[in-house]
Amino acid sequence: MHVALETSERRRGAAGFVAFLSITFAITWGVIGSYIIWPEAMATRFGEISGSHPFYFLATWAPAISAVVLVLALFGISGLRGLLSRLLMWRCPPGYWAFILVVIPLVFIAGSLIKGGPLLTPLPPEGVGPMVAAMVMMLFLGLIGNITLAILVTPIFNAARGSLLLSMLFHWQLINPFWPDAQPWDSWILVGVAAAVVWWNRKTMFSREGAVTEIILREARS
Structure with missing residues (x-):
């Protein structure tokens, strides 16, 4: 029983890790990639990217956003409370x-x-x-x-x-x-x-x- 639970935890951990990387990559390169592929259109609509631009914050915060989303999905509010308690x-x-x-x-x-x-x-x-x-x-x-x-x-x-x-x-x-x-x-x-x-x-x-x-x-x- 203990071995089965440990195996389940490892599988969930591996799946969570893949999901974390996928969400982070999607957010970061969704923003940065858009400015690379359509620089003029993005700059015209949203402004030039800079260190104080909201999209720069979004791309930088991508790992934290991914972590919060996954913790909420897997453990709910109590899990998020446990994470933030650190x-x-x-x-x-x-x-x-x-x-x-x-x-x-x-x-x-x-x-x-x-x-x-x-x-x-x-x-x-x-x-x-x-x-x-x-x-x-x-x-x-x-x-x-x-x-x-x-x-x-x-x-x-x-x-x-x-x-x-x-x-x-x-x-x-x-x-x-x-x-x-x-x-x-x-x-x-x-x-x-x-x-x-x-x-x-x-x-x-x-x-x-x-x-x-x-x-x-x-x-x-x-």
């Missing part, structure tokens, strides 16, 4: 909090100083208001992850027992407009930091022990 999970080893709040900003500051730039992004003539507005927009916009970022955030996610709060804060720090332009040095420094994180967590990075694999808290399913 936003309230803040307990984590102090070292990871220091990494997010101190080390990440220092990466951008160091990269900027290497290329002769400022410590922080210079304020525009309009003052601090537009910077704060951009920071809030970035908070909601989120970040499309890559391999390096996934390596960095996975140990934090596991150490916090699946906290979405720390993952979001980590991504927000990476796109915070107050941090100076440090390209390409910030990318190289982050690669080095990622390598250090892998080495420091080498006993757990390549093992399932201690990994958080449940998307929805178990008590929320019942």
